[in-house]
Amino acid sequence: MPSLPSPEEIEAARTPAGGWKRDQLAAWGVPWPPPKGWKDELTQRWQAACQGGAPPSLPRLVPADFAQEALDFG
Numbered sequence: 700m701p702s703l704p705s706p707e708e709i710e711a712a713r714t715p716a717g718g719w720k721r722d723q724l725a726a727w728g729v730p731w732p733p734p735k736g737w738k739d740e741l742t743q744r745w746q747a748a749c750q751g752g753a754p755p756s757l758p759r760l761v762p763a764d765f766a767q768e769a770l771d772f773g
């Protein structure tokens with residue numbers, strides 16, 4: 700189960716170049732490349748969990764027919 704970071708943890712994990720590392724995003728359950736809106740989705744899930752409710756289920760952020768064209772050796 701991916702961990703659910705707070706908005707502060709998301710910002711603190713930025714690299715000096717201003718992005719996020721692939722392994723960090725994977726730990727949060729975010730696919731690579733990160734889809735548009737991934738930070739907002741994590742923030743909404745975190746807020747829902749903090750309000751005592753169960754966080755909503757993870758959406759399918761990648762289309763079912765998605766095929767990565769580059770090999771991932773990382």
